[in-house]
Amino acid sequence: MATILTPDLKDPALYEAGVPWDVFAELRRDDPVHWNPEADGAGFWSVMRHADIVEVSRQPLLFSSAYENGGHRIFNENEVGLTGAGDSAIGIPFISRDPPVHTRYRKFVMPALSPARLGDIETRIRERVTRLVAEIPLGEPVDLVPLLSAPLPLMTLAELLGVSIDLWPKLYDWTNAFVGEDDPEFRQSPEAMATTLGEFFAFGQELFEARRAEPTSDIASLLANAEIDGVPVPFRDFIGNLILVLVGGNETTRNSLSHSVAAFSAHPEQWQAIRTDRDVLKTAAPEMVRYASPVMHMRRTAMADAIVGGQEIAKGDRVVLWYISANRDENVFPDADRFDVRRKGAQHVGFGAGQHVCVGSRLAEMQLRIAFDMLADRVTSFEVQAPPRRFRSNFINGLKNLDVILRPA
Template sequence: MTREEPAAPSRVDLADPGIFERDAARHLFAQLRQEHPIWWNPGTDGRGFWSVLRYRDIVAVSKNPRLFSSARHQGGHRIHDEVDAEITQGLEASMLSMDPPEHNTHRGMVAPAFTPERIRGLEARIRARVTSLLDRIAHQGECEFVSSVAAELPIQVIAELLGVPQEDRLRLFEWSNALIGEDDPDMRKSAGHIRQCSKDMGIYALKLWRERLRRPGDDLVSMLAGTEIDGEVMSIPRYFATFFLLVIAGNESVRNSISGGLLALSQHPAQRRRLIEEPTLIPLAAKEIIRWVSPFLHMRRTATEDTVLSGQPIAKGDKVVLWYISGNFDEEVFEHPERFDVARSGVPHLGFGQGQHYCLGWRLAELQLTVLFQELLRRFPDMEPCGQVRRVRSNFVNGIKELPVRFTPER
């Protein structure tokens, strides 16, 4: 098929991490949705891709893995996964880089850890962790919010789920940052540093695996070590990929939603007041925060054959990038999407993806956000930024590295 590229704005490369570091994407995506909802992004490095910007098209691609593959051998699930091929050499593909039926088999192995009953059973322990974190800052009147609260809660929770000693959580945090940090020099110091973090994380994961084989417990590692696929136990390489995914996904999505949510509430004081006056809205607000933040900016697919999407011909082998941050602000689907509305309901956001790759941990993420903001708004209703907000330099995660805040201290 000959690619028929629509006319498009010049000098725009959506793979440029600087767009997201500057928090400049929403206006750009709004323009593109109207003019070029499926747009060929030529890229500055010769690796072009189709940008899918409307909600309905993102859903259509997400629900058709036969035509639009996530598999590593097709190129992976991020825009430039090929760039990291050397770094990730030897690692098995995670569930994010699988298609059915393989994906369904491995998803089924992990799903029992995220049932509604199991997640509800974590609420008291999550609330205790939130209370402890807020107690630490209660008398200070100011703090750096990401390191003190937003990053701490999810890494503590995922460490508990994995059965990892809490004193080791910061190692998980460093490894996760290195593997997901994309173009951010504070997270990805060098290719050698990333390879070393991957190696260290693998060694650590293998130690846990061996311990659970001897003394299984009620944790995710024990569950993975005891799981069988077609009568065979999970392979060590596949376990590594699953362990890495659980740590990274469990850490990044919640951390970035918490920090982005606090920033959004500060920028929309009327919505914050409404939550303070009507705390029963906080579970709804958690969903709106995830829509607003879109903690994972995109996922990528690869066309397995010549096809057409909403009238746009797409050639076999073309990259197809699903921009969740665009679909979450689609005017065709969301009423006044530019408004941050803590009582918004109706059409589900795309922050957890769609189709077969819908996030397994969505209930856990929403629970952490709900409990955190219940306690934070009750104790520190006037918490607000008081310095420069530093964002992660990445086209994959919508993250905040530093968020200094001030508040009325507790006596």
């Protein structure tokens, strides 16, 4: 194994100014299964290449996501809790379960996202986007995150949960706190986090009891009334799964949208390609997710000695899958650093891979297609005015703001 002097990939400060693409490129080339020492832990393996990440993802019993084995984040969920805020009343979400339990949960959730259950949701999303876009001032600097990137997926989530879409600002604050364990803006103090969790638990308790009493066809009802091996899911696990739905259904779409506007500002010819031919949006949406890679990593734990990419992995070792590296793998995506809305070929891992691939990926891409289709009617170009403020996170490739001018058609 090559010895490369690299920064600690776990350090959230590494990503504050931008993704260190050069570091990931060097590791893909010279040390694709890289040992990352830790000052506060035993260290972990970082997997960089697309093929190796897919291989690991397809073996969930060998490479575990289960809570009792540490869960799906770099930190150990069974030691510091799901949100990294210490012990709490939050139970285990199904992303932190292995098959067959994980598979059973997916069977409860998937019907809620089926075309038959969603009905004319595309029409409702289009109506929502039309209203949001109509309220964006054109030709002057605006912060696009609170005007479009954040409300769109959160309003869709509110609909799926069967709650008022007017709750989206509160859902926004909660989800930022859940994933922002390393960002002082989102985690101002333990007391503030306790208050946030208390508010969320109260919301969750009311929702849980209402859906248990009168089930409907929404996702909240499915999660509240799920049974695993004949045993009803407890409230704690309902809360864990509710957090998973909110974070998973929000972060990918929100940050893919923001990063894509920034990409269109830097590559205006790509925006013109969409304005000229809307069919390009079919390939553009996956490219937006690949290029943004809004979820930077997921973690697994080796349940037996294994070999990944020629590297020996010991039983019990943590294995971190860097999606953000795999989505720029030159062996899979020609000219991988280029934003190309007409790109076709291999599937990105922006939604994960294998057993744990995101159940809402099609809905996320649908929202991206609709949003940029509607924007193409009104906007000739995007002009980002200043570098956005980024999440201080090793997990979410997130933008807190995006100051941009939308030039009117």
